[in-house]
Amino acid sequence: MHTKKCQLCGGSKLVKIIDLGLHPLADTFLPKECADKPITLYPLNVLLCKSCGHAMLGYVVPPEERYQKIDYSYTASNSKVSVEHFAKMAESVGTKISLGSKDLVIDIGSNDGTLLKSFKSQFGTKVIGIEPSKNIAKIAKKNGITTINDFFNTKTAKVISKKEKAKVIIATNVFNHITDMKAFVKDISLALDKTGLFIFEVPYFKTLVEQGAFDTIYLEHVSYFNVMPFHKFFKEHALYIHSLEKNDYMGGSIRVYVSKIKPKDSSIVNEYIDEEKKYGMYDLATYADFTKRIIDFSGRLNFDLYKAKASGEKIVAIGAATKGNTLLNYCKIDSTVIEFITDSSPLKIGKFAPGSNIPIRPDSDISNEISHALILPWNIADFLVSKLSHLNLKFIIPKMK
Numbered sequence: 230m231h232t233k234k235c236q237l238c239g240g241s242k243l244v245k246i247i248d249l250g251l252h253p254l255a256d257t258f259l260p261k262e263c264a265d266k267p268i269t270l271y272p273l274n275v276l277l278c279k280s281c282g283h284a285m286l287g288y289v290v291p292p293e294e295r296y297q298k299i300d301y302s303y304t305a306s307n308s309k310v311s312v313e314h315f316a317k318m319a320e321s322v323g324t325k326i327s328l329g330s331k332d333l334v335i336d337i338g339s340n341d342g343t344l345l346k347s348f349k350s351q352f353g354t355k356v357i358g359i360e361p362s363k364n365i366a367k368i369a370k371k372n373g374i375t376t377i378n379d380f381f382n383t384k385t386a387k388v389i390s391k392k393e394k395a396k397v398i399i400a401t402n403v404f405n406h407i408t409d410m411k412a413f414v415k416d417i418s419l420a421l422d423k424t425g426l427f428i429f430e431v432p433y434f435k436t437l438v439e440q441g442a443f444d445t446i447y448l449e450h451v452s453y454f455n456v457m458p459f460h461k462f463f464k465e466h467a468l469y470i471h472s473l474e475k476n477d478y479m480g481g482s483i484r485v486y487v488s489k490i491k492p493k494d495s496s497i498v499n500e501y502i503d504e505e506k507k508y509g510m511y512d513l514a515t516y517a518d519f520t521k522r523i524i525d526f527s528g529r530l531n532f533d534l535y536k537a538k539a540s541g542e543k544i545v546a547i548g549a550a551t552k553g554n555t556l557l558n559y560c561k562i563d564s565t566v567i568e569f570i571t572d573s574s575p576l577k578i579g580k581f582a583p584g585s586n587i588p589i590r591p592d593s594d595i596s597n598e599i600s601h602a603l604i605l606p607w608n609i610a611d612f613l614v615s616k617l618s619h620l621n622l623k624f625i626i627p628k629m630k
Contacts, residue, residue, distance in 0.1 A: 230289050232276060236410045236452060237462040240280030245287060246516035247275040247446065249523075253583040254290060255447035255554040264581040271448055273555070281461060282511045284434055284453035292361070292380060292408055304368065305343035307574045310609050312343060314478050315401070319347035322397065322428060328352040332396035335389065335420065337381040338403035340365055342374030348397075349374075355393075359385055364576075386416040394422035402479065404429040405452045414466045418489065427468070427487040435510050436481030441629030443523045443559070444552040445480060454483065455510055456501040463487055470498050480552075480608035526629045527560045533625060534566050537601050544601040544625075546570040547613050549577045549589045553605025556627060558584040567603065571595060595620055603627065 234241050251270035259268075274287040305311040328334070330353040336345050339358025348354045358376040360366040366378035379385050389395070398421050407413045417427050432445050434453040446453075460470055472486040509515035537544055546553065549572040557563070563585040570582055571592045580589050595602075595617075602622040604610045610626045 230291070232285060232287050232289060235278035235281060235283055236285050237283045237458055238278060238281040240278050242279035243276040243287075244279060244513065245274050246277045246284070246513065247443070247520065249273040249443065249446060249555065249559050252448060252555065252558050254449065255558075255583065256449045256551040257583055258549060258577055258580040258589065259583055259586075260580055264586060268583060270584075273446065273448060275446060275453060277511070277513075277516070278458070281458045282455065283458035283462075284455065286448065286451050288448075289408055289451055290448050292406070304341045304365065304574065304576060306341050306372075307576075310612060315344040316347045316351075318401070318430070318484075319344060319351055322399070322426075323348060323352040323354075326397070326426060328354050328396065330354065333357065333393050334397045334399065335359065335395045337398065337400040338406070339369060339374070339376060342369035342372045342376065344399065344401060345369075345374050346372065354396075357389060357395075381413070381416060383412070383416050383419070386420040390420045394425065395420050396422055396425045398425065398427045400427075400429040402431060402482075405431040405450050405454060408451055410452070410462070411466070414463070414468060418466065418468065421489065423489055425488070426471075428484065429487075430476075430478070430482050430484045432479050433475060433481055433483035435505055435508055436475070436483075438510070438515065438519050439508070440481060441519070441522050441526060442480050442552075443519075443629075444556040444627075447551060447555045449551070454485075455505050456483075456498060457505055457511070459485075460498050460502065470495075473497055473501055477608070522629060523559075526627075530560055530625075530627055531562070534562065534601075534603070537623075538566060542600040543568055543598050544603060545595060545599050546587065546603045546605050547592075547617065548572060548604060548606040548609075549574070549580075549582060550606035554582055554584060556605065557582060557587070563587060568599065569594065570605070592617065595622075601625060 252273040253268045272288045276287045277284050333355045334348045335357050337359045339360045342358050345356040349356050358374050359381045360376050361380045366376045369376040431454045434455045437445050468487050469491050471488050471492045474484040476482050546567050549570045564587045567587050569588045569590045572589050577589050603625045607626050607628040
C-alpha cells in the first residue's frame, strides 16, 4: 500500500527523502522449502511530512504479511545483549514508578516473554503479553507468561480492560511497526490506567541519520521517531510525553514515557525538539547528504569484500540480524561473496537470508579456511569480536561513523 497521507497529521505534503530501492521483508528468514521460490520485493523508501515533520515508509506491507505468513525467527531470550537490556529496563521502569504485585504490565509485541519475565521476577507484577506470531506466542506460554496470540487492537484492549487497567503498557521496538497510529493510541488509552504509563523504545531517527545507520530502515519499520511530530500527535490524543531517555540499544534508541496526565514541565521535550531542528531533521538537504554517505559507504564496503575475494580469501557474515538484510540487499552482497551467515538462534539456523539467499549456519561451522567475517549487527560488534576472538578472523564492521 503506497502512503498517500501522513500517519500522524493526515497531511498530503509528503516528500521522498530516502530511497533504498526494492527489498524483501527483512525480518522474514526463509525456510529451505521457500528459499528457491520467487520472493516479493517492495519499494523501501522514507517520506517526510512537510506539515508536521513525521518520517514514514512510502510503501507499507500489511502486518499479517510481515508477522504471520512465515514463522517468526527472533527470540529475545537467545540474545545475551537483549536479555541484559530487558532486565535493566524492567529494573529501571519498575523502580521509577514503584511497581508492585497488584500492578498489571502489558507488553505489546512481547515475543517470548523475556521482558515480562523480568518484571514478574523483580517486582511480582501481573503480566500479559500480546504477540501476533503464533510460534513465538507458544514459546512465551511455555515460559509461563500469559500471552494473547494476536495484534494489539481494540478487541484485545477491550478484553484486557474489562478485567483491569494496566499500570504500564510497554512496547520495545514495536511502536515503529504500527500501521495505524491513531487507532493504536486510542487502544492504548482504553487499556491504560488513568495514572499509568505507556512506555515505548524505538530507534531514534536523529541518531540513525547521524550514524548513517541506513540498515535500520526496513519494511517492518513503518515509522521513524523524532520527538517534534509525536509530541504534537500525542497531545491531540490527550496523551503527553513526560520523559525521554537515549540509550545504545539497537545502535541508538530512545525510551519515551507517555501518560494521560499533563506534565508540569516540558523542558526536556523542548530540548530534544531544538536539537532535532538544529541538526536539520526537517530539512531536505540533510537527507541528500545522508544518501551520498550511504552510496559512498556501499562502494567502500564492496571494495573491501571483493578485494578479499580476489585474493582467494573466504568470507562469512556474523549475526543473522534484520538490519543485516537491508545492508546485504542494498549493497547487492549475496552468496557469491559470503559463504554463509552464522547465528546462535535455532530458529534461524537452517534458514536463508531473504533476498541475498545466503544460508544461515551455526558459529561452529566456521572452519580454518575462513579468513574474514562481516559483522552484520554492528551495534554489538564488540561483544561478537570478543566471543569469536579465538578464530583469528579479520573482522569487517560495516559502521558508517
